[in-house]
Amino acid sequence: MIFREVEDRDLVIKAAKGNVDAFNLLVSRHEKRVFNYLLRLVGHREDALDLTQDVFLKAYQNLTKLSDVERFSPWLFRIAHNEAYSLLRKKRPDSAELVYDPPTGGARQGMYPVEMNIAVERAMGRLTADQREAVVLKIFQGFKFEEMAEILDLPLSTIKSRLYSALDVLKGALAPMKG
Amino acid sequence: MENNPIDLKAYALGEATPAEQQVAAAHLAESAEARDEFESLQLTLTALASVRDEEMPRRIAFVSDAVFEPSLWQRIWGSGARLAFGGATLLAVAITAHGFLTRPVVTQVGAPVAGISQADIDRTVYKAVNSAVTAAVMAVDARTEARVKDEVSLALVKAEKRYEGERQMMAVSFEENLNILRKQMNRMYVTNAGLSIGPKE
Numbered sequence A: 001m002i003f004r005e006v007e008d009r010d011l012v013i014k015a016a017k018g019n020v021d022a023f024n025l026l027v028s029r030h031e032k033r034v035f036n037y038l039l040r041l042v043g044h045r046e047d048a049l050d051l052t053q054d055v056f057l058k059a060y061q062n063l064t065k066l067s068d069v070e071r072f073s074p075w076l077f078r079i080a081h082n083e084a085y086s087l088l089r090k091k092r093p094d095s096a097e098l099v100y101d102p103p104t105g106g107a108r109q110g111m112y113p114v115e116m117n118i119a120v121e122r123a124m125g126r127l128t129a130d131q132r133e134a135v136v137l138k139i140f141q142g143f144k145f146e147e148m149a150e151i152l153d154l155p156l157s158t159i160k161s162r163l164y165s166a167l168d169v170l171k172g173a174l175a176p177m178k179g
Numbered sequence B: 001m002e003n004n005p006i007d008l009k010a011y012a013l014g015e016a017t018p019a020e021q022q023v024a025a026a027h028l029a030e031s032a033e034a035r036d037e038f039e040s041l042q043l044t045l046t047a048l049a050s051v052r053d054e055e056m057p058r059r060i061a062f063v064s065d066a067v068f069e070p071s072l073w074q075r076i077w078g079s080g081a082r083l084a085f086g087g088a089t090l091l092a093v094a095i096t097a098h099g100f101l102t103r104p105v106v107t108q109v110g111a112p113v114a115g116i117s118q119a120d121i122d123r124t125v126y127k128a129v130n131s132a133v134t135a136a137v138m139a140v141d142a143r144t145e146a147r148v149k150d151e152v153s154l155a156l157v158k159a160e161k162r163y164e165g166e167r168q169m170m171a172v173s174f175e176e177n178l179n180i181l182r183k184q185m186n187r188m189y190v191t192n193a194g195l196s197i198g199p200k201e
Helices: A002-016 A020-042 A045-061 A069-091 A114-125 A129-140 A145-152 A156-173 B008-012 B018-030 B032-049 B072-077 B080-101 B118-193
Strands: none
Touching: A002 A020, A002 A069, A020 A045, A020 A069, A020 A129, A045 A069, A069 A145, A114 A156, A114 B032, A129 A145, A129 A156, A129 B032, A145 A156, A156 B008, A156 B032, B008 B018, B008 B032, B018 B032
């Protein structure tokens, strides 16, 4: 992970100087994470794919504005967050609460039974949009609290509050599975 | 955020500081209830972690792809030299357009009006030109005559002054010569008469 961060930093510096190959490598590294994050937010594969394309386009156009090259990943997800909510506001301008539509396209190839995945998706559907995004960023994407605060532009206390309340909901919803 | 100072969730999520980790570990060692809660939390996190990421239906376009190429406007703005060249080009176009749009109006002479012959026009033009030239020549003559008159008057004044001066010089010279002659005649008279000049001894 440490080597990965160092390499990302070098790639960002090179890409900011116009090295196209460096940015292409950054795209290859982060596109799947960004796509899955957006898929969790918007619940539609094609929309998530289009948004992912837009995110990397904006990242490329604004790479020179990135003040701290060490923070490329949170900065990229900040762009993704803004793009997702911009789309959702256009699609559902009157809805304050997003309707969760769990991804169903890909077959799960993990070591866990399919029922577990279905139960998790259902449990995620019980969360508010803010709680869900906190879980996605922390559990699925592995960001630190500080990075989440940077991505969502919120205080650390709000991040913890959303995540902890989400974990309480998920713990209750997934309780029957754990036995 | 939990009011409990022992943040088991942060501990489970790997966000606890070393000091908080020690406190949480000690708390878990002492409290069975805390251990149950922590175990439940870990199982939930394990269940969540079991969800795999979706594979992307297609790759994202790279920078070298056409979708990432900047627009013409972005390319122009992205380079000072290109912007300067563009500005110069725009200025050249503006100057050229100005030249075409504001050409001097050419006045075309129409056909002669019916009833007026070319000879009449020529005579009229000749008279007008002749009178204008005559007036101009007369004006020049008048100015020249006045200037000559002034010069002659000035020359006469100078000549009279010079003549008067010469006359006065001639009068003085004549008087002096006359005095000399008179003295010579007196000496001749004295000599011829045997008279002596001066006091007698």
